[in-house]
Amino acid sequence: xxxxxxxxxxxxxxxxxxxxxxxxxxxxxxxxxxxxxxxxxxxxxxxxxxxxxxxxxxxxxxxxxxxxxxxxxxxxxxxxxxxxxxxxxxxxxxxxxxxxxxxxxxxxxxxxxxxxxxxxxxxxxxxxxxxxxxxxxxxxxxxxxxxxxxxxxxxxxxxxxxxxxxxxxxxxxxxxxxxxxxxxxxxxxxxxxxxxxxxxxxxxxxxxxxxxxxxxxxxxxxxxxxxxxxxxxxxxxxxxxxxxxxxxxxxxxxxxxxxxxxxxxxxxxxxxxxxxxxxxxxxxxxxxxxxxxxxxxxxxxxxxxxxxxxx
Amino acid sequence: xxxxxxxxxxxxxxxxxxxxxxxxxxxxxxxxxxxxxxxxxxxxxxxxxxxxxxxxxxxxxxxxxxxxxxxxxxxxxxxxxxxxxxxxxxxxxxxxxxxxxxxxxxxxxxxxxxxxxxxxxxxxxxxxxxxxxxxxxxxxxxxxxxxxxxxxxxxxxxxxxxxxxxxxxxxxxxxxxxxxxxxxxxxxxxxxxxxxxxxxxxxxxxxxxxxxxxxxxxxxxxxxxxxxxxxxxxxxxxxxxxxxxxxxxxxxxxxxxxxxxxxxxxxxxxxxxxxxxxxxxxxxxxxxxxxxxxxxxxxxxxxxxxxxxxx
DNA sequence: TTGAAAGCGATACCAT
DNA sequence: ATGGTATCGCTTTCAA
Numbered sequence: 001x002x003x004x005x006x007x008x009x010x011x012x013x014x015x016x017x018x019x020x021x022x023x024x025x026x027x028x029x030x031x032x033x034x035x036x037x038x039x040x041x042x043x044x045x046x047x048x049x050x051x052x053x054x055x056x057x058x059x060x061x062x063x064x065x066x067x068x069x070x071x072x073x074x075x076x077x078x079x080x081x082x083x084x085x086x087x088x089x090x091x092x093x094x095x096x097x098x099x100x101x102x103x104x105x106x107x108x109x110x111x112x113x114x115x116x117x118x119x120x121x122x123x124x125x126x127x128x129x130x131x132x133x134x135x136x137x138x139x140x141x142x143x144x145x146x147x148x149x150x151x152x153x154x155x156x157x158x159x160x161x162x163x164x165x166x167x168x169x170x171x172x173x174x175x176x177x178x179x180x181x182x183x184x185x186x187x188x189x190x191x192x193x194x195x196x197x198x199x200x201x202x203x204x205x206x207x208x209x210x211x212x213x214x215x216x217x218x219x220x221x222x223x224x225x226x227x228x229x230x231x232x233x234x235x236x237x238x239x240x241x242x243x244x245x246x247x248x249x250x251x252x253x254x255x256x257x258x259x260x261x262x263x264x265x266x267x268x269x270x271x272x273x274x275x276x277x278x279x280x281x282x283x284x285x286x287x288x289x290x291x292x293x294x295x296x297x298x299x300x301x302x303x304x305x306x307x308x309x310x311x
Numbered sequence: 312x313x314x315x316x317x318x319x320x321x322x323x324x325x326x327x328x329x330x331x332x333x334x335x336x337x338x339x340x341x342x343x344x345x346x347x348x349x350x351x352x353x354x355x356x357x358x359x360x361x362x363x364x365x366x367x368x369x370x371x372x373x374x375x376x377x378x379x380x381x382x383x384x385x386x387x388x389x390x391x392x393x394x395x396x397x398x399x400x401x402x403x404x405x406x407x408x409x410x411x412x413x414x415x416x417x418x419x420x421x422x423x424x425x426x427x428x429x430x431x432x433x434x435x436x437x438x439x440x441x442x443x444x445x446x447x448x449x450x451x452x453x454x455x456x457x458x459x460x461x462x463x464x465x466x467x468x469x470x471x472x473x474x475x476x477x478x479x480x481x482x483x484x485x486x487x488x489x490x491x492x493x494x495x496x497x498x499x500x501x502x503x504x505x506x507x508x509x510x511x512x513x514x515x516x517x518x519x520x521x522x523x524x525x526x527x528x529x530x531x532x533x534x535x536x537x538x539x540x541x542x543x544x545x546x547x548x549x550x551x552x553x554x555x556x557x558x559x560x561x562x563x564x565x566x567x568x569x570x571x572x573x574x575x576x577x578x579x580x581x582x583x584x585x586x587x588x589x590x591x592x593x594x595x596x597x598x599x600x601x602x603x604x605x606x607x608x609x610x611x612x613x614x615x616x617x618x619x620x621x622x
Numbered sequence: 623t624t625g626a627a628a629g630c631g632a633t634a635c636c637a638t
Numbered sequence: 639a640t641g642g643t644a645t646c647g648c649t650t651t652c653a654a
Binding site for chain 2: 035037039040041042044045050052055060061063065066067069070073074077082083084085086087089098100101102104105206233234237240259260263264265
Binding site: 623624625626627628629630631632633634635636637638 | 640646647648650653654
């Protein structure tokens, strides 16, 4: 319709500088009036780049993940990329299959808190450009948070409130984040007067916290740090049902800072992890294709109503 | 590698019945050993089907939507389709662009609670196979819930508790769901002794509820129905801060039944809307390509702690 | 600066 | 039952 060849249309649209301005404008106007957009699949066939990204999350029902998805999604669209989303329902066995299914259609994958084994993950990362978010393995670009520092802030806070006996409710064994938190917590408490008791492992969900609450109460701790906010909320719920006062009888501290943390009574003291930022950083790493980079984002203790002086 | 033509490979993989069993097995074994999967983009070029679906949501941070996404995602993968996700951040102006950007790469779009105007939506639906979830316009397949019946259950419940003056806190004007709820509520209360006072419009979020709570208290209602659970939680939060007892001084009722509703104290009485089911039904409608169908899923009042007898 | 034509990885038709 | 080949929509040489 513009009276030029398809080659010139391509050039007018993707390499404006090489066509005569008059031609370029004519082509662009016609394209706009027709609502023409190049078919990305066909383009990808020849360029090898699809303009698509893949994102894998363990469970969208955990409010921690939608925030990350928003971050990935937002940044990807800024970079004119579309995002495939896959939810694995906390099934490690499903992860590799989903990644491979998407691999051909994407320029890269963002794997958020993948539960699969390290060896398998490494294989996958060799097949398709991969960025890990909230998981770290050698040689693969990743975005994580400063768990050790976050744990230090949490324990300092409890120590300042005179707590001496602290419980930790562990999340899934397959969760790298859980392993990191346990490691950090042990490291931090080893140097202090604090006595640490560990519970779990529980599912990283509300009911996980509910189910372990009575065991925690039966011990003699005055404060409990939960694997994440959802578990912490489960603890709060069961404590309330048992008539246990928080923070009067026991202090509760979570991890993540999901939006809910501020909505409950008492509001949950928690270690805030970067979520949208982590998603954005993940996309940046993927699109920049820099050599294996490890970004570690800062964490921040949010002191709210669920922690108070030891009884 | 299997000693056959590409045509036979295609057939062995996608129309097994037309190739000799021996050949078929040989091809399949070689394919498996190579980890070969047909390139879906290339396939889409000639078949016209991409095996991809697009999903648009207003805001993933609203816990109502992740559930729908899970439903869509799960069903789509069962049908061997991948899902593009786009979050519009509650910006109606962004919706059409996002849809058009994805349109070429998908077999159809699921638009979840789209905020855009009806005329524009109709245009879009003409360009790409579309299913609406939680929105209904003539001629476009849709999945919604029985709001009128849900509202009837809610009001009956409050009437049974002797409430005579009820407030409604309205959500966004651009939200079809809000308009439906207002319409249903007016219809239901018109026939009863109940006096209805309307507040809002507020953002469909926690802070929306917080911001309107004092106005509600200043009126003389004994019960309040919120646009959705998030707004209801905002009300609960502000009421608690003001020392107002729920349900002692005022009853609170939400809509949606998001997971949080059960996690707070007092637990939120709410009208449960189908979420995963709605997402699944949306995908089914899209893939069946039946003529314009309207599915209306049942709703269910969940009575919990936040409603009680009128004071 | 522009056009012609090859080719990306598949499928589907027409032969054989 | 199988192979040859045109074709999908686009980009990228290579020539003009």
